[in-house]
Amino acid sequence: MNEKFPSLSDIKRTHQRIQNYILHTPILTSHSISEMAGAELFFKCENFQKVGAFKMRGAANAIFSYRPEERVNGFATHSSGNHAQAVAMAAKLAETKAYVVMPKNAPKVKISAVAGYGAEIIFCEPTEEDRVRTCNEIIEKTGAVFVPPFNDPQIIAGQATAAKELIEEAPDLDFILTPVGGGGLAAGTALAVNYLVPNTQVILGEPERADDTFRSFKSGELQGVKSPDTIADGLKVSVGELNFEIIKKYVTDVVTVSEKQIVDAMRIVWERMKIVIEPSCAVPLAVVLKDKKRFSGRKVGIILTGGNVDLGNLPF
Amino acid sequence: MNEKFPSLSDIKRTHQRIQNYILHTPILTSHSISEMAGAELFFKCENFQKVGAFKMRGAANAIFSYRPEERVNGFATHSSGNHAQAVAMAAKLAETKAYVVMPKNAPKVKISAVAGYGAEIIFCEPTEEDRVRTCNEIIEKTGAVFVPPFNDPQIIAGQATAAKELIEEAPDLDFILTPVGGGGLAAGTALAVNYLVPNTQVILGEPERADDTFRSFKSGELQGVKSPDTIADGLKVSVGELNFEIIKKYVTDVVTVSEKQIVDAMRIVWERMKIVIEPSCAVPLAVVLKDKKRFSGRKVGIILTGGNVDLGNLPF
Numbered sequence: 001m002n003e004k005f006p007s008l009s010d011i012k013r014t015h016q017r018i019q020n021y022i023l024h025t026p027i028l029t030s031h032s033i034s035e036m037a038g039a040e041l042f043f044k045c046e047n048f049q050k051v052g053a054f055k056m057r058g059a060a061n062a063i064f065s066y067r068p069e070e071r072v073n074g075f076a077t078h079s080s081g082n083h084a085q086a087v088a089m090a091a092k093l094a095e096t097k098a099y100v101v102m103p104k105n106a107p108k109v110k111i112s113a114v115a116g117y118g119a120e121i122i123f124c125e126p127t128e129e130d131r132v133r134t135c136n137e138i139i140e141k142t143g144a145v146f147v148p149p150f151n152d153p154q155i156i157a158g159q160a161t162a163a164k165e166l167i168e169e170a171p172d173l174d175f176i177l178t179p180v181g182g183g184g185l186a187a188g189t190a191l192a193v194n195y196l197v198p199n200t201q202v203i204l205g206e207p208e209r210a211d212d213t214f215r216s217f218k219s220g221e222l223q224g225v226k227s228p229d230t231i232a233d234g235l236k237v238s239v240g241e242l243n244f245e246i247i248k249k250y251v252t253d254v255v256t257v258s259e260k261q262i263v264d265a266m267r268i269v270w271e272r273m274k275i276v277i278e279p280s281c282a283v284p285l286a287v288v289l290k291d292k293k294r295f296s297g298r299k300v301g302i303i304l305t306g307g308n309v310d311l312g313n314l315p316f
Numbered sequence: 317m318n319e320k321f322p323s324l325s326d327i328k329r330t331h332q333r334i335q336n337y338i339l340h341t342p343i344l345t346s347h348s349i350s351e352m353a354g355a356e357l358f359f360k361c362e363n364f365q366k367v368g369a370f371k372m373r374g375a376a377n378a379i380f381s382y383r384p385e386e387r388v389n390g391f392a393t394h395s396s397g398n399h400a401q402a403v404a405m406a407a408k409l410a411e412t413k414a415y416v417v418m419p420k421n422a423p424k425v426k427i428s429a430v431a432g433y434g435a436e437i438i439f440c441e442p443t444e445e446d447r448v449r450t451c452n453e454i455i456e457k458t459g460a461v462f463v464p465p466f467n468d469p470q471i472i473a474g475q476a477t478a479a480k481e482l483i484e485e486a487p488d489l490d491f492i493l494t495p496v497g498g499g500g501l502a503a504g505t506a507l508a509v510n511y512l513v514p515n516t517q518v519i520l521g522e523p524e525r526a527d528d529t530f531r532s533f534k535s536g537e538l539q540g541v542k543s544p545d546t547i548a549d550g551l552k553v554s555v556g557e558l559n560f561e562i563i564k565k566y567v568t569d570v571v572t573v574s575e576k577q578i579v580d581a582m583r584i585v586w587e588r589m590k591i592v593i594e595p596s597c598a599v600p601l602a603v604v605l606k607d608k609k610r611f612s613g614r615k616v617g618i619i620l621t622g623g624n625v626d627l628g629n630l631p632f
Contacts, residue, residue: 026342047590048590052590109587267627270592270627271425271592271627274363274364274368274591274592274593274623275590275591275592276586276587276590276591276592277590307590311583311586311587311630311632312632314627314630314632316627316628316630
């Protein structure tokens, strides 16, 4: 076991640490979508999580793992959206400041939510380089502590608690699927499954148009994403190094899906389940519907990662 | 007590009769919407009901209150949408035929859902007269039994079970709000509240552009709606006579809201609660947000009536 990988007791301690700052989200089923898929599907609804996304788990863990006296200068991060909201909200709960660097083309609904939680927003160019540079400037100026978006053991342990809850309520799943962007949720899920239900297979879904994890997984070498252009805006970032080490070791497969498959799956969830999910979050269902044979007759857990969409800009 | 009004034991018997054909829907709360309203709101989520609307309750009760040998020629109805789906689904569960007369301008998503449940659809002009005429022709030809959309004791008793469930889980509400179209849900709710928690006030919400119940309630005389033109397509019909008698007796007030207030409330629910509701169903929240003083600091139950929207034709 790699000593940087969060252990089972790290994940358990994390779950206790954050329990008052997160919601225990429900697992929903849909007769008609299960029938459509030919499998028994269990949806872990992190779209109902605080700030509308699983990111609240990792951010709360990162921030509350610091001692109160270490939190006084606030926290800083860069994010295209949900992590930004999560850091803003967690900092508010910790009664300290949040500085959030956001690309100027981030969805409006996410920008106004971050502002709504009282964070200070600093806009940057929509490149990973400019995000990091701008964030470093802020940290230097304010003494704020950096909250990494995904490539970090505390973040991974936080995101792992979603799968832990899913497994506790549905311990006999054959598969658990998550989308993969930076890989915090993917790595956390893979670790939780490995510790708690090692016979369950973890499969990651990724947009064809941001397929860095797919290429990295197939080649065994970490590869970055070049000019990602997908409706699944939460999955545009490249997978983190630590996350990829965990994914390489504990994930069964990475499957890519087209933009049309993502939008179709998103629409199915909205129409049949009457819940709002964002495009990133439709990717795992798109994987199940693309490869029905693989999942036929099996029990499949899907982590619905978030519900923050710009209602004025829907793909329907 | 008017003997045509369903009694408490009618409603209890109804609830037992339909329990295997409906879902016991959850009550959700939203910290941010309650904060926005300055009241404690409890949303009874009938958008998660079978066929995506409370109408399943009344239709199931109407159909299953007939003996099996009375069901052989099937059932017929006319409806702009959710009642049509409910009759189609309930007839399917009763293993008999459904004939559904729908106005040719009904939302596509509702037409295809009705077809999906195996009903035979007969299109008519979008007027109440043509609906009734076409439906009578079908009944004459097939021997099918008519399932009235709302103005009927069995339908009212069925719809009353939504409020009954809400009251059983949240017995200390100061107010319960529903929208009012034909008035089946409104009357059923008013009766359930009168029998079970008579101190709770029932308030109905109605679009300004289809304000027949408002005018009837204020004048004491039943008045029809003329050329209703509202986004709340489920509320275009005029309130039924029997329903109005119940509403007049047991409802505290009827409040109208504008199209903008409806769309704003709908958007708030989608964005904050991450659930899909149809415009009709946003009307009661629009009432609460319009008249905050009245509900300030109180416990308010809202029946979210349905989630069948045409995603290709949203008002955002």
